Amino acid sequence: MSNECTLSIIKPDATRRNLTGAINKKIEDAGLHIVAQKRLRLTDDQAKKFYDVHKERPFYKDLVKFMTSGPVVVQVLEGKDAVALYRKVMGATNPANAEAGTIRAEFAESIEANSVHGSDSTDNAKREVGFFFSETELVG
Numbered sequence: 001m002s003n004e005c006t007l008s009i010i011k012p013d014a015t016r017r018n019l020t021g022a023i024n025k026k027i028e029d030a031g032l033h034i035v036a037q038k039r040l041r042l043t044d045d046q047a048k049k050f051y052d053v054h055k056e057r058p059f060y061k062d063l064v065k066f067m068t069s070g071p072v073v074v075q076v077l078e079g080k081d082a083v084a085l086y087r088k089v090m091g092a093t094n095p096a097n098a099e100a101g102t103i104r105a106e107f108a109e110s111i112e113a114n115s116v117h118g119s120d121s122t123d124n125a126k127r128e129v130g131f132f133f134s135e136t137e138l139v140g
């Protein structure tokens with residue numbers, strides 16, 4: 001129950017369809033503050049490293065290929081219970097199971113091209129925020 005940060009990635013399927021603004025509106029409407037944001041193209045190395053925890057999973061190779069297929073927007077979201085709140089705002093990983101009104105229910109194309117990533121724990125949020133941003137880039 002505290003103010004915390006979480007890492008969000010707007011994925012290539014969403015940037016390709018010009019959905020950054022629509023996704024940011026859902027984030028802000030939920031009360032989360034975008035305190036850092038940049039658009040970039042992940043390198044193969046960066047995507048492999050970021051998703052290292054999934055390296056034994058059958059979808060890892062395709063996931064890395066997809067995440068490097070176009071621009072992404074990486075962002076730090078701040079707010080009360082930001083990690084759990086953003087996971088609610090995103091909806092389930094598989095859009096078929098995502099609750100109505102969530103980002104993935106409205107925008108995701110598939111379980112892989114699911115429009116957004118959000119950290120799954122406060123420990124991972126710290127690691128993931130640090131992967132893309134330095135302390136001075138977070139402007140609350």
Ligand code: CMP
Nearest residue numbers: 054059063093111112113114116117118
């Ligand atoms: P994300 O929150 O970025 O974390 C890992 C990603 O792997 C996940 O969202 C999906 O994009 C992808 N993913 C998870 N499960 C599968 C699956 N069964 N098949 C393909 N991609 C998956």
